[in-house]
Amino acid sequence: MNKVSFGDTVRRAEDHRFLTGKGNYIDDITMPGQAHGVVVRSPYAHARINGFDADAARRAPGVLLVVTGADWAAQGFGPIPTKSAVKENRDGTPIAVPDRPCLAHDRVRYVGEGVAFIVAETRDQARDAAELLDVDYAPMDAVTHPVKALEPGAPQLHDGIADNLCVDWELGDAEATEAAMRAADRIVRLELHNNRVTGAPIEPRGAIASYDAGTDSYLMYQATQNIHANRNTTAEILGIEADKIRHVGPDVGGGFGAKNSVYPEPALVLHAAKTLNRPVKWVNDRAESFLSDTHGRSQYSTVELGVDDDGTFRALRTTTVGELGAYCGTVGAFTPTGGSARTQGGPYGFEAMYYSARAGFTNTAPLDPYRGAGRPEGSFQIERIVEKAARELGIDPVELRRKNLIPKERLPLKTAMGLDVDCGDFPTVFEQALAMTDRVGFQARKAASEAAGKRLGFAIAPYLECTGGMPKEHAVVTFTADGSAHLAVGSQSTGMGHETALPQILAATLGLDMARIGFTQADTDATPLGGGHGGSRGMEMGGNAVLQTAGEIIEKGRAIAAHLFETDVDKIDFEDGSFFEKDTNHIASMTEIIAASFDPERLPDGMEPGSLNTGSTFERGIISIPNGCHAAEVEVDPDTGAIAVTGFWVVDDFGTIINPMLADGQVMGGVGQGLGQALMENAVYDEASGQLVTGSLIDYALPRADDMPPMTLEYYEGAPTKKNPLGVKGAGEAGCCGAPPAIVNAVLDALDGLGVTHIEMPLTPEAVWRAIDAAGS
Amino acid sequence: MPSISMTVNGQAVTGEVEGRTLLVEFLRDTLGLTGTHVGCDTSQCGACVIHLDGVSVKSCAVLALNADGAEVLTIEGVADGDDLHPMQEAFREHHGLQCGFCTPGMVLTALALVADNPDPTDAEVRHGLEGNLCRCTGYQNIVHAILDGAKRMRG
Amino acid sequence: MHDFNFIQPKSAAAAADALAGAEDGQYMAGGQTLIPVLKQRLAMPTDVVDLSAIPGLAGIEVSGGAVRVGAMTTHAAVAASGAVRDAVPALAHLAGLIGDPHVRNRGTLGGSIANNDPAADYPAAVLGLGATVVTESREIAADDFFTDLFETALDDGELVTRVDFPVPDAAAYVKFPNPASRYAIVGVFVSRAGGAVRVAVTGAGPCVFRQAEMEAALSAEFSAEAIAGVAIAADDLNNDLHASAEYRAHLVGVMARRAVAEIA
Structure with a gap:
């Protein structure tokens, strides 16, 4: 038995897979009949689009679908919503949020912004066709410096948003601060720049999706840090019910925030998969990652x-x-x-x-x-x-x-x-x-x-x-009669080792053999909700969700143990993986209780076989x-x-x-x-x-x-x-x-x-x- | 389309390729050996490192046609069945990987490095990794893993 | 990348024929520069003429006061060669600084100098040692070989077969690498042979060049101090994201002094 505790250095369960080339990253997934999508990206920082001529691209060898920005706009899909926790300016007015389409149709606002999505039999064919798409751009003056963008006379990005200003915000006591400044012997002043950088996970972003016409539902794999939020937001963009999309995160090759955001491409992939009734895969190359990752x-x-x-x-x-x-x-x-x-x-x-x-x-x-x-x-x-x-x-x-x-x-x-x-x-x-x-x-x-x-x-x-990040997290533990367990969580590792740390928490709490705990993360079918990763929330949210679920399992286990020992629940203690009745020699290991939980003969009234299986949502405070x-x-x-x-x-x-x-x-x-x-x-x-x-x-x-x-x-x-x-x-x-x-x-x-x-x-x-x-x- | 043959992880393989087909594409798409990864398009990241006729190369910068008749080792061929190679074991022991995406290239680079220099110093290992990028680990545990892997291989 | 015809001739003559017969042909040696360029669709040749199957183009021989390196010899082979290390350790050192270990296992001397990237390392050694570039038809002195940004004295289809590096009394190469690409922001190769001193600078300008004032000063007195006063004009130097012309000018002085100090 591989017994573990909090604080133990437990070697990683996922490493064998990663070390032998058996990791399953987004570009490793192949669906039968898959086609390949490529995003055509703006070469201009700021330009009006006068029109698209997609005829040559549509005729190119292997091309199955060309969706231009104009085509996308005609479908009436929604913009990509923002979920900023700061919604108001200092004066109480709402912050300025421009519409962000998945594909630009009348104007591009940065180099790399998507203007079309081309799907072909092979990736090379899609790229070849991308060169044939004719977009009529009328370049406009651009501004790329954040300070200069707010100055009078700067090129304006969005109609109806004055001075390029999104948010004007404050926190703290301005007057008290000014008074304290004046009272101080001196004021030290420094102007500094926090340089613009990018997460650059070594695995580029990508997604692959299939559509099932019979159930009008989708299966999507995506290299993301945040399955549920991505699923929900992508559904919102496309105007479909979120539960029509099963969204799965495979092994993800690093995130660092850059894979947390909701991006345009997954909606394009879903749309193309449905339109073609074929699986569609899209994976960025590195140049696109630099241009289009946050x-x-x-x-x-x-x-x-x-x-x-x-x-x-x-x-x-x-x-x-x-x-x-x-x-x-x-x-x-x-x-x-x-x-x-x-x-x-x-x-x-x-x-x-x-x-x-x-x-x-x-x-x-x-x-x-x-x-x-x-x-x-x-x-x-x-x-x-x-x-x-x-x-x-x-x-x-x-x-x-x-x-x-x-x-x-x-x-x-x-x-x-x-x-x-x-x-x-x-x-x-x-x-x-x-x-x-x-x-x-x-x-x-x-x-x-x-x-x-x-x-x-x-x-x-x-x-x-x-x-802490997103404030709710869910864990589900299911057992089999042989004493093994399976843990599913809505938090997500993109390399941090949750496949080890979270089963470690479960094993340490329930006294289970870690080797007998299976693990699933990042699957909207496996947990009803999940916060993915962001804000260093792996242990704080995922870990506590597992602990809370384990606690509920122990409570159920006490009821089963009390029934087996023919005593009251409040006489049952749980320690070191075993339930025992105080002042007696009655003892049952967690494994025995798991076995009992599948035997109707050994369950108290009101408990069904399998009722030790537990899902629980942990909600953090501060x-x-x-x-x-x-x-x-x-x-x-x-x-x-x-x-x-x-x-x-x-x-x-x-x-x-x-x-x-x-x-x-x-x-x-x-x-x-x-x-x-x-x-x-x-x-x-x-x-x-x-x-x-x-x-x-x-x-x-x-x-x-x-x-x-x-x-x-x-x-x-x-x-x-x-x-x-x-x-x-x-x-x-x-x-x-x-x-x-x-x-x-x-x-x-x-x-x-x-x-x-x-x-x-x-x-x-x-x-x-x-x-x-x-x-x- | 031209046909090529090579030995990959000890197995004879053949397949049809275009002129432009990269060795990494042949390995991944034709042979289904997806352990070799592509992380960039300028031959910087090293996630695609394999051994070609006994030396480490970036398989994203080699045409498949150039590997006709060659002997190729990919990450799938390093372990002995389920038993990890001592270098792989050292990576696991020292937490020399996180997301795992750069890892196949790191392991194959480590094996090539140790083949040339069975008892490298910390600095030699770091220099030997100049063609491999990792964004997760800060490299320290990779370096420790390679030093220990070399030691295990010396026996 | 666009598709192309892949041709693998078995002789230099066949290679030249293949290139001549192509609509838009391109030689490929180790491919370490060319393949990334093709992938980014920055070049779209109709035909790629691969030189790897031509016999006799790879190998190292030290004879007659020269290190003779075949055009298809990899950087790794030069870096690891005991003969090169004994004869011109600076050349082996330079080869070991190119790219990374994997690139060095594929990249070749001939490919590097025929491409003549302004930040490549090998041109500094070729020029800094006063080497002779041998093609299938002629010998070209290093001073005549590198003509401009990505330009050389090679005629269309002319193939480098070998480079003969004369063995100097002493030489050193000091490089300030670009942290991202590992190319030289500035690299200075200094050699001394009898009374003659050569100072070749790569990375700083549009093409590798000799620094005449430093050569003159070092010929008079071979010491780092002797060139401390040589002012390097920034006017014609590269000015880009990675380094300003002024900084490159400064680095030329620092790298040259360090190279001289290594020898002196």
Whole structure:
């Protein structure tokens, strides 16, 4: 028996499949008779469409169907809705939400926007035909810069939406913040840019669907993070009942937010499958991924810190311009507003905080959550201004942070941004991280580095997060008489290892053999609802749904045990996988109770065979507050500006750790993406043409193995949250919150004395070289 | 259409291809060996790495016709039945994979690397992975897996 | 990618004939540049003439004071060659920096120099060592071979068969790679043979070039300090997403000094 507990490093059940080439990703799925769809995408950032001539494309070899934007519009399908939690501007008026069609028919607003869908016998034939589709474009002026888009005279994207403005929003007490600013000895000010990046999961997006005319229903597989929401929204677009679509997520090759959004293509695939009465498959290539996946971040902010000369923080004010891209994405306006505002100020104490944001439309791909979705932006803002304040005040940055961390005794508290911080120990986490970094040896390493013509730098960056994502999650456990179990959940792994961690929770709670627990995720037939993945919700939502379901199973098991022992339910205890009656030798293992649950002879009145099978919806209360501290050591080559991150240390407070190996994986992967954003990743649109100039992996740099530092990880496990029964806090996005400020501040520390006070991300070698050059001249 | 023959994972195979058919397309679409993945169109990501006549190549940058008569090893041919190869075992042990999409290319790259350098250093492994992108792991566990896999293979 | 006729001739002459007979023909050596270009439909030849079946085009021989590398020799073979490492370690080092291990197992010397990508590594070695490019009909001095952006002295259908690299007294190649593509943002190859010094720069301009001022200064005194004062004009250098012309100009100086320091 493979007995497991919470906190055990359990090796992954899914790995054998992935390691032997038996993973089942979207492009691996073949349906009999499948045809292949290709999206024809706009080459223009902004243009009027005067018409389509699809005759040649329709006549091309192998072509089965051409749906132009005009054809799509004629069908009367709905726009892609946005589900932003922020719906109103600061003055109470609704935010501006333009219609976003699945295929553009009269106007395109970004390079890569779909204008037609071509289905052919083979993918190559569909691509060949795409070149024959004649779209009559009349190019228009475009704007790709989020600040310039909001300026007077900018090209306008949407009729009826003034000044390209989607949302104008605020949080916090402006007056109290202003008063606290005035009362402070000084105000430290910094303008900074959080660079535009993209999730770039290595597997591109895709879908394959079939249609059954007899039942007027669909089966769709999609490389997505969020089956139920995608199914429901796609049904809404097409005007069909959601339950007519069975939506399944196969193995998904990474998501990071980019596969969370609702996209145009799945609706096109369903439509084509029904029209042709044949399965249709569509899979993006990498160039299309860059153009059409949602991008993330992209904020221009002014951060002001009111601070006394002794280093006491008084007030924080952040004024941000974000962007939506050409349309509102799935959560659209939320990321630069609520998503970025909630964790303002990090783990530090302030008398008052105020956050103000505007975000508008640009002729670029829509932006939506990317790993962290606003919290990395907030974390970067506070840690950069704190570093700058330390230098201006002449206080050691470590000391300044230490001085202002919220002490444990002040928890729980509600921050000035309204965030309920229930538990944690920020000073202890901070000291634990600092102790890992070998500060004593730093000076010797620095001297050695300088002897080699380099410059060494160090920075430490505490962060505060909030996680949970979609507020409901469902788990279903079904048993067979031989004692095996099957677990189905509505949460979804796109690589995080839920196929291991969630059965681990079930096995640990019920005392079952993990090897005898089957697992299904991401299937609308398997669970009535599900929140997929987003907001680091795997354990917080999926895990708690499993725990809650297990709890209900135990209650049923107690009733069965009481019946078997001929005693009262309240005399039955459950411990370590067994039910027993107090003060007797009556005992029955979970496996025995499962067997009994299928035997009408051994069931109490009112219980049917199989009634141990249980489905339960867990609904969370308030989102949890992960926190932690990252530290980085970097070496800068001042001659070239090249940066090597030479050391990286992390302490995270994720509450209860279910499987430390998987938690480590989340942290290190997040640090990798954080390092990428800090040092090399940048989605750049040419302002004149509106073209995405970083549209391939030749031009958009992803971190490689030799870009990454050795990482040392620890956890602080002294503060499991009471906000959820497992006591977990989300682990997935922390790396993206901690790594960028730790690395950027470490680089600035390395350049200390040269007069460089700020460099915008990504800190490319040229950016660093230019900063050194500019400071020296 | 031209016909080609090759040995894939020890099995003789034949199939018809176009001039433009890539080796990865032949493996995936004609032979149904979908463990070899396509993650990009510019030969950067390395998800399609296989062994061609004993050396690692990106099968998205080789024409199927160029593999006529060749000996090919894909991820499907690495394990011994259900028993994982020591390198695969090391990836599992060290959590050297998350979503698994880059993993076949990583494992085949690791095997090629270790064939050339049976006892590599951390830095040599990292350098040897310059043609393989992973977006999930931050690479550390992949590096640890390869170092351990090499050790297991040395015996 | 568009479909094309795939032709695999068994001799250089047959290859030239195949190309001549094609409506829009294209030689393919290792295909590591060409195939991605075809996939993106940036080139659509009617015929691809594959050179891999022509005997005698691959191989390494060190003789008569030269390293003779067949055009179809892979980067991996050059990087791993003990003979090359002994004779011109900088050449083996350079070959080991091209692309990645998988690309190096397919990509070839001939393909690289015939394509003459402005950021490719091999042109720096060919020019920096003063090599001779041998085709089936003639020998072309490196100084005459690389003519412009993606342009060479090769005639239509002319096939590189070999490159002869003279063995210098010392040489070094220092490269500042593009983090995404691994091509050179700037790469500088420096060689010294007797009193003659060559400094070849790739990545910085539209085509690999020699830096005459540095060569003169190093001929007088072979030290990094000797070229510290050489100002590199940014005027004609590449200015793109990956690096400005000014930064490239700066890097030419840094990479050159580092290459010289490796030798000196």
